[in-house]
Structure formats: structure tokens, C-alpha cells
Amino acid sequence: MMINESYVKEILKNLLEIPSPSGFYHDIMAYINSEVNKLGYTFETTNKGCGVITIPGQEEGYIVGLSAHVDTLGAMVRSINGSGTLRLTSVGGYMGQTIEGEYCKVHTRDGKVYDGTILTTQPSVHVYSDARKQERTLENYEIRLDEDVDSDESVRELGIEVGDYVSFDPRARFFDNGFIKSRHLDDKAGVAALFGFMEHLNTNNLQPRHTVKIFISVYEEMGHGSSFIPQDIDELIAVDMGAMGDDLQCTEKQVSICAKDSSGPYDYDIVNRLVALSKEKEINYVVDIYPFYGSDVSAALRGGNDIKGGLIGPGVHASHSMERTHINAILDTTKLLVYYTA
Structure with a gap:
């Protein structure tokens, strides 16, 4: 079976370029609608903003759902400092040190976008003697805006707010x-696999x-992306990422089949x-167990869906x-979906 690799790569590249932290989904869902x-x-x-794509089958009476989430990790402005920097609150679960030094964008409620950089409050070893020892928690991070601001008033004049x-x-x-490296492959790689399908x-x-019925959720990182799904x-x-590390078998070139995660078998x-x-079909796969992982299926089951x-x-x-x-892992995931639904 030949999956259109260039198409999958193009879709993935476009998805990755569109910001979509959990709940901030309007632009990326418009793109998905257009491509579908x-x-x-x-x-x-x-009503919640999730997408449902329907592909008619040969037989009636049974419906297979496939899901992936297009929402990603991100943050919100928690408060505005008197110095003109911004404090953060997380959207999704991640370690503070994984965003240190990262470039970011602030999206205002009226559609303006400003660039910035996420730094610790002690960002220079030439100035702060204990900069290396500072605890890497979100309370110790701030956004330095690439704008001429030096007070909370000057930040608010840009239209930026809590x-x-x-x-x-x-x-x-x-x-x-x-190889493909990027933030947000969880789960835009899964969405790309569904487009390849x-x-x-x-x-x-x-x-x-x-x-x-393909369900595209926009709040998976919040744990309730697919708490409601079409009742039929x-x-x-x-279709989500396979985790790697510790005693897990999965590699970047394989399809992960999960037998159990934090929500159970x-x-x-x-x-x-x-x-x-x-x-x-000679798919390069492994079976793994993810003790600190939950999926759209986990949310659907907790939501009371009989599936x-x-x-x-x-x-x-x-x-x-x-x-x-x-x-190869994305393409093999697509192949497995084609074989499974045939």
C-alpha cells in the first residue's frame, strides 16, 4: 500500500504552523474544514468546537470512530508586571524548563499578535549569582515582549490583557x-495520519x-476533548502519539498500540x-502500556459513552x-487505519 507521503508532510507542516493551544482552535479548524x-x-x-468528518461506509448499522486532537500545549497571560513583562499560567501539562528560552506569540482578544521570549526572572548569569539554581517553576518565568514597553500601562496600550x-x-x-522534530507533534502527527487516511x-x-466518523477534538490536553462524541x-x-522511554518498547519509527493507560485497559x-x-500486513508496531497517559477515548469513556x-x-x-x-511511523499508522476500516 502506498500512502501519499508528500501530502501527509504538507498537511503536517501546515498544521504545525497554525497556533492552537487548547481552546484556541478557530484558525486551525477553519484550515481543517477547508482541507476536508x-x-x-x-x-x-x-457546540464545543470539535469537528466531525463523515466517510460513508458500504454497510449500515455500525459506525467506527477515529479521533485525534488538534489542540496543543500553550499558556495564557496570568498578569502584567510593572516592568512590562508578562507572567504565565500553563495550558496543558509540561515542565517549566521545556519552555525556557522559547520564542512565543501573544494573541490578544481583538486579533493582534505580538512576539516574545519566555525567560526566567533571573535570565543572566552575569547579573544573578544564583541564576543556575533558580527553581524552574512557572512562577519564575515571564515573557519579554519584542515591543517598546516598560510598564503595565504600556503593555495594555498594545491591547494585551490578562x-x-x-x-x-x-x-x-x-x-x-x-525524521521530523517539532513541538506539538502530539497530536498534529496523528491528525496528519488521519488526513493521509x-x-x-x-x-x-x-x-x-x-x-x-473522524472526531477532531480541541480540548484533549484539558482532559475533556471527546467527553461528548456523536452518539451513534x-x-x-x-490516533495519538506513542510515548518513548524507561521500559517502553516504542521507537520513533514504529506504530504504538496501547494496551492500557492511566484510564485502564x-x-x-x-x-x-x-x-x-x-x-x-507487516506494519512496524509494538504494544505498550502508558501509566501517565490519557487519550480522547479515555475522555469519551469517562463521559459515559457506551463504546x-x-x-x-x-x-x-x-x-x-x-x-x-x-x-515512517506516521505512514504506518495511516496504513493500519486503512486496513482496520476496510
């Missing part, structure tokens, strides 16, 4: 050897056995089928930090 329309599939939105979103520069790089069906005039979905497979039959298909659930995705190194994956 080009493929000829139906796109709808929920509660404005802050997005992190993804710094995406695509290498000839297949749709493009493959559309280009080859394929129709899945059962109707497929019978099973839901989250995934559906026994779905996991078995994913493993069997991977073996039969079977599964979780797969490309291996991603250094999740919620400076992430890296490999194009």
Missing part, C-alpha cells in the same frame, strides 16, 4: 532521512466497510485485531517537550 472539503467529505462542528493566549514557536524541521480513500475511490459511534480509536478485541492486522475503545499512533520522543518522530 477538498477531499469531498462532510465536516460539521459540535487571559490572552500564548502559543509556542513549534520550530518544525523535516529532514531528508525521515482520507486522501488515500479519496484518491483510490475506496469506501470503508462501515461508516467512519460504536467504537472509537484514538483498552478494549481486548480491538487491541487483538490491531495486533493481528499489524502482523499480517469500545482503542489507541494507536506514531512513536514520539520527548513528549510535551521538544518532540521528534519519523515519517
